[in-house]
Amino acid sequence: MSGLALSEESKERIVKILDTTTTVVHYGWIPFVLYVGWISTPNRPSLIKYVYFPV
Amino acid sequence: MDFSNFAKNEPKKELSKFEQFKETPAYQVGLNVGLFALGVAFIQSSLMDLLAPQI
Amino acid sequence: MSTPNPSPLGTDISKLAIPTLPGNFPPETQKSGFWSSNPIFYYLNNVYSSVSEHRQSLNLVNPGVFENLTKEVSRDVFLNQYFFTGLRADLNKAFIMNPVFQISHALSIGSEQIPPYAFSALYANDNLFLQGNLDNNFSLSGRLHYGWDKHNITKATLQIVKDQPTMAQLEQDYQGNDFSFNFKALNPSILDGRFTGVAVGSLLQALTPKLAVGLESVYSVQHPSYPAEAAVSYVARYNNTNWIATAQLQAQGSLSTSFWRKVTENVEAGIETNLQATMKPLTDPIMGAPVGFQPVIEGTTTLGAKYEFRQSVFRGQIDSQGKVACFLEKRILPTVSILFSGELNHFDNTSKLGLGLQLESAGSEELMKMQQGLIDQNGNPIPGAPQTL
Numbered sequence: 001m002s003g004l005a006l007s008e009e010s011k012e013r014i015v016k017i018l019d020t021t022t023t024v025v026h027y028g029w030i031p032f033v034l035y036v037g038w039i040s041t042p043n044r045p046s047l048i049k050y051v052y053f054p055v
Numbered sequence: 056m057d058f059s060n061f062a063k064n065e066p067k068k069e070l071s072k073f074e075q076f077k078e079t080p081a082y083q084v085g086l087n088v089g090l091f092a093l094g095v096a097f098i099q100s101s102l103m104d105l106l107a108p109q110i
Numbered sequence: 111m112s113t114p115n116p117s118p119l120g121t122d123i124s125k126l127a128i129p130t131l132p133g134n135f136p137p138e139t140q141k142s143g144f145w146s147s148n149p150i151f152y153y154l155n156n157v158y159s160s161v162s163e164h165r166q167s168l169n170l171v172n173p174g175v176f177e178n179l180t181k182e183v184s185r186d187v188f189l190n191q192y193f194f195t196g197l198r199a200d201l202n203k204a205f206i207m208n209p210v211f212q213i214s215h216a217l218s219i220g221s222e223q224i225p226p227y228a229f230s231a232l233y234a235n236d237n238l239f240l241q242g243n244l245d246n247n248f249s250l251s252g253r254l255h256y257g258w259d260k261h262n263i264t265k266a267t268l269q270i271v272k273d274q275p276t277m278a279q280l281e282q283d284y285q286g287n288d289f290s291f292n293f294k295a296l297n298p299s300i301l302d303g304r305f306t307g308v309a310v311g312s313l314l315q316a317l318t319p320k321l322a323v324g325l326e327s328v329y330s331v332q333h334p335s336y337p338a339e340a341a342v343s344y345v346a347r348y349n350n351t352n353w354i355a356t357a358q359l360q361a362q363g364s365l366s367t368s369f370w371r372k373v374t375e376n377v378e379a380g381i382e383t384n385l386q387a388t389m390k391p392l393t394d395p396i397m398g399a400p401v402g403f404q405p406v407i408e409g410t411t412t413l414g415a416k417y418e419f420r421q422s423v424f425r426g427q428i429d430s431q432g433k434v435a436c437f438l439e440k441r442i443l444p445t446v447s448i449l450f451s452g453e454l455n456h457f458d459n460t461s462k463l464g465l466g467l468q469l470e471s472a473g474s475e476e477l478m479k480m481q482q483g484l485i486d487q488n489g490n491p492i493p494g495a496p497q498t499l
Contacts, residue, residue: 037211
């Protein structure tokens with residue numbers, strides 16, 4: 001697998017893209033899961049229900 | 056310098072046959088294989104059935 | 111159905127297991143001649159179809175996935191997954207049950223493993239599973255599973271922890287009729303001119319309806335300038351429905367065996383023995399300089415049982431290192447459970463203790479009634495339950 005011809009520039013670009021993706025996923029993953037769940041709930045709970053816990 | 060006699064001159068604590076055996080890897084192997092066999096026999100025996108509550 | 115021009119050698123071409131051949135209409139003469147009369151292909155096709163026929167005649171079933179080899183003992187009976195220390199409270203809230211969507215807040219104090227606060231969200235439908243967990247240090251663990259059909263599942267796992275390298279894992283599961291194959295790659299990269307990361311392939315194949323054997327091979331390159339490492343482990347699993355025995359021989363020099371039995375409907379018992387060979391450096395008694403290596407074998411045997419009662423689950427275990435541990439989960443109200451976990455180490459004279467509270471709350475009125483046992487999953491009232499709410 002050696003001899004993979006990647007120039008320093010394109011390597012840097014790939015690393016940068018990967019870093020950006022990681023950051024986006026880091027802060028976007030939980031909101032994404034919440035959104036998917038919210039959109040599939042028939043009555044679309046109000047957001048306060050994410051933190052409100054009546055016992 | 057030859058240090059090989061140093062250790063020999065020290066008074067050596069007498070170890071019983073069992074204590075000597077305890078130092079060898081065979082002890083750990085034998086102990087755990089024995090425990091495993093005992094455990095399997097116990098789990099498969101009717102003793103385990105008696106430990107189950109009748110509900 | 112039969113093909114109009116059967117191959118000269120008498121094989122029904124539609125029964126040959128060549129996916130590229132359409133079965134319903136006559137194949138082109140040249141193609142049929144090439145695929146069926148070519149001695150090599152004829153032989154290979156014959157072998158393939160007789161092997162697959164023979165495999166079907168064995169009535170084999172899928173042996174389960176490789177990582178669930180010792181699931182019954184290590185995850186169901188033993189405390190490994192459940193034990194915690196300190197105080198904790200979990201607030202779970204379910205919004206809908208199909209598809210499943212729930213969130214939870216977990217609070218904890220006095221524990222080294224559990225963070226003080228963590229939020230998690232979970233969404234699952236028939237073929238998609240999404241899960242995320244974010245703690246007070248903004249460490250994220252995310253999980254995505256997608257089932258393409260009943261054989262193929264793709265999984266992606268991402269773990270971002272502050273001041274630690276990010277871990278990304280891609281996984282593909284294939285579950286055949288009598289075998290399971292899994293391939294995963296952890297932090298794979300070819301940016302350094304060669305493959306770096308960890309690649310793991312595992313196969314579990316059923317040999318008889320009860321016996322399955324498998325192997326796992328790990329190939330890892332931690333750093334481009336280091337040599338690659340490879341290791342192979344061998345496993346076997348015998349499933350006699352009411353009891354299961356497994357054995358694993360790992361390349362790092364460890365051997366573990368486990369045995370599990372379902373004693374009654376709500377009692378399970380398990381035992382696991384692990385023998386690990388390590389090389390201990392020998393030092394000169396006077397100079398303290400290393401003079402060589404001595405093989406040392408460490409062994410642990412753990413015996414445990416799990417009792418499921420109507421409102422509680424109790425797990426207890428004892429091991430050859432002098433540890434006695436138990437975990438109790440008791441539902442005190444339809445929506446409130448308490449957790450207790452304790453461990454005593456008789457050899458070291460140490461102990462660990464954990465207390466927890468789990469609150470379930472519902473995001474909708476139907477779910478709330480369901481949790482309180484008033485209606486069943488289809489929304490029908492349960493007979494005997496008070497219908498005041």
